[in-house]
Amino acid sequence: MEDQEMQLKVKRVTDKFTESMCVLANEPSIALYRLQEHVRRSLPELVQHKTDMQSWEEQSQGAIYTVEYACSAVKSMTNSSLYFKNIDCLLRQAISLKEQISSSQGRRKRALDHGMHKDGGEKHGSGM
Secondary structure, rough: HHHHHHHHHHHHHHHHHHHHHHHHHHHHHHHHHHHHHHHHHHHHHHHHHHHHHHHHHHHHHHHHHHHHHHHHHHHHHHHHHHHHHHHHHHHHHHHHHHHHHHHHHHHHHHHHHHHHHHHHHHHHHHOO
């Protein structure tokens, strides 16, 4: 009887040992299968995220270029205030000269008109 009991115990131990060996042998395979399953399920979403991020990066680079270009333009405008002041001064001088010319032309015209009336009046009066 002891012999049967011993055989039963040995069988249980060997069964447990065999079961443990199977689990240990298959554990990496199961882990790799689960990993492969996860990658297969999540890869399309990850690819879409990558594509979106690349698109956003391109848009951001374009916006950064635009902002840098605008900043450069503003800085050059700030540096050109001296030129604008010079242009303002030249425009004021041109306006002043134009007013002087218009004024002198107006005086000449009045003088000519006044002289024509004097000369014209005498000629016209003597001709009749």
